[in-house]
Amino acid sequence: MTRYAQLTKIVVMATFSLVAISCSNYGGDDDGPPPEIMSQPASTAAPTAEPAPPPPITASSVETAGGKCTEKTQIMCWEWDDVAWEQVTKDELLQAIGNCAEDLDVCEAFNREFGFRIAKRNACKQTDSEECWEYKSYREFVSIPPERSPFPPPDADAQGEATRLLSAGWNRPTSIPTTYVKTADLSEDAISEVRKGVSATEAYLGTYGPLRVFVVGTDVSATEPIVQDFCSWAHSASTDNFNSCVEHDQGVGIREIAQFQGNNGFAQHSSSLASPTQSFVIGNPESGSGNKIAVHEYVHIYQNAHLLYDEGMPRWLEEGSAEFLALYLGDQQGWGSFKQEMEVALATASRLRSLIPRLRLHDIETEQLRDRVLAFCGRCMGQLQFETGQWATAWLVRKTSLDTFYLSFLQDNASLGWIASFTKHFGLTPDAFYIEFDNFMNLSLEAQSAILSTP
Numbered sequence: 001m002t003r004y005a006q007l008t009k010i011v012v013m014a015t016f017s018l019v020a021i022s023c024s025n026y027g028g029d030d031d032g033p034p035p036e037i038m039s040q041p042a043s044t045a046a047p048t049a050e051p052a053p054p055p056p057i058t059a060s061s062v063e064t065a066g067g068k069c070t071e072k073t074q075i076m077c078w079e080w081d082d083v084a085w086e087q088v089t090k091d092e093l094l095q096a097i098g099n100c101a102e103d104l105d106v107c108e109a110f111n112r113e114f115g116f117r118i119a120k121r122n123a124c125k126q127t128d129s130e131e132c133w134e135y136k137s138y139r140e141f142v143s144i145p146p147e148r149s150p151f152p153p154p155d156a157d158a159q160g161e162a163t164r165l166l167s168a169g170w171n172r173p174t175s176i177p178t179t180y181v182k183t184a185d186l187s188e189d190a191i192s193e194v195r196k197g198v199s200a201t202e203a204y205l206g207t208y209g210p211l212r213v214f215v216v217g218t219d220v221s222a223t224e225p226i227v228q229d230f231c232s233w234a235h236s237a238s239t240d241n242f243n244s245c246v247e248h249d250q251g252v253g254i255r256e257i258a259q260f261q262g263n264n265g266f267a268q269h270s271s272s273l274a275s276p277t278q279s280f281v282i283g284n285p286e287s288g289s290g291n292k293i294a295v296h297e298y299v300h301i302y303q304n305a306h307l308l309y310d311e312g313m314p315r316w317l318e319e320g321s322a323e324f325l326a327l328y329l330g331d332q333q334g335w336g337s338f339k340q341e342m343e344v345a346l347a348t349a350s351r352l353r354s355l356i357p358r359l360r361l362h363d364i365e366t367e368q369l370r371d372r373v374l375a376f377c378g379r380c381m382g383q384l385q386f387e388t389g390q391w392a393t394a395w396l397v398r399k400t401s402l403d404t405f406y407l408s409f410l411q412d413n414a415s416l417g418w419i420a421s422f423t424k425h426f427g428l429t430p431d432a433f434y435i436e437f438d439n440f441m442n443l444s445l446e447a448q449s450a451i452l453s454t455p
């Protein structure tokens with residue numbers, strides 16, 4: 001593969017690998033250098049007439065925002081603005097591939113990628129499917145503050161449940177070894193891949209559970225014993241929850257992994273059982289990054305072992321820190337390059353900032369806020385939770401240490417709640433962090449990459 005083909009590939013990986021909102025897309029491989037930092041030409045855009053001032057933003061105008069723009073003064077809407085979109089795309093390609101005027105090979109790679117995106121954008125104008133969110137132009141996102149719940153919640157039932165979980169040892173390491181089951185169409189090697197990831201993570205974080213891992217292949221008919229086993233492990237047998245699991249919820253998810261030959265995964269935290277259990281499901285680990293995905297899912301097991309109430313913590317913290325540690329431990333194990341993968345993630349997170357002005361991590365802190373973002377730009381959510389969340393984790397690890405993040409902050413979520421634990425261990429409130437992290441994301445790629453430590 002030529003150097004320019006590699007560079008182009010990174011661009012494609014960075015912007016077109018749709019990261020699903022659940023932990024379901026970990027495709028892509030590791031070869032290829034990080035994107036180069038190239039100087040950008042000055043903007044050639046002609047000056048425009050002074051725009052009319054926007055209408056005042058009111059609570060109701062924010063709540064009803066979203067959808068395609070129909071008026072010039074409308075806020076929080078999207079449109080097919082060719083000039084604006086092409087500028088964002090050119091800026092990004094310039095940074096990732098290089099200046100077209102400098103080298104014929106670079107120029108060819110640039111034009112090929114730009115042409116591909118124009119064609120995709122033209123198709124999107126016809127279909128407007130959910131994959132098309134990256135081809136639109138967005139007016140500024142308007143933030144509203146999160147409604148934070150008190151910790152611990154005043155509800156007596158919730159406190160009783162937390163006490164029960166503590167006495168059941170939910171947040172303490174267990175001596176019960178993790179067990180693995182697989183569908184009959186997979187070889188033992190499939191389990192071996194997953195076990196490598198889980199073992200590497202248990203060695204760092206400890207063994208939590210009891211945990212059972214379900215490994216799914218591609219034969220849908222072979223999934224039935226696994227569906228029964230999973231639903232029995234995660235729910236009380238013969239209850240409505242069990243039946244719903246088999247027929248509607250995770251049972252369907254397991255069958256679909258086989259049907260679509262997915263290599264995604266999902267975690268389950270059955271804390272309400274009389275004897276609480278944990279579990280995760282992973283598909284076709286030998287078809288791509290099974291060991292790394294196993295680390296990611298195991299981090300979710302560990303995070304949730306230190307959550308005693310429904311509120312939990314923000315998704316960007318959950319997903320960002322799960323993926324960060326998956327790449328970090330994966331590099332230590334020789335499964336991929338932490339630095340390269342993080343730089344690909346940075347390119348994606350940076351492009352999101354250009355594409356959707358003012359959209360930030362704090363806009364998805366609570367489920368209510370997430371709904372606003374989903375209504376505004378749909379799958380953009382994945383890039384906030386994953387790639388941007390990975391870099392938020394990197395920033396917090398750089399400010400303190402890997403151990404402070406994973407062994408102190410996450411563990412103290414159980415007794416302090418995430419906000420107090422965050423403030424105690426990172427030395428600033430989440431709100432102060434959002435401001436500092438936003439400033440960090442405005443730095444040069446070189447300065448941003450410099451905060452990464454060597455695994």
Ligand SMILES: [Zn+2]
Binds near residue numbers: 023296300318319
């Ligand atoms: Zn995840």
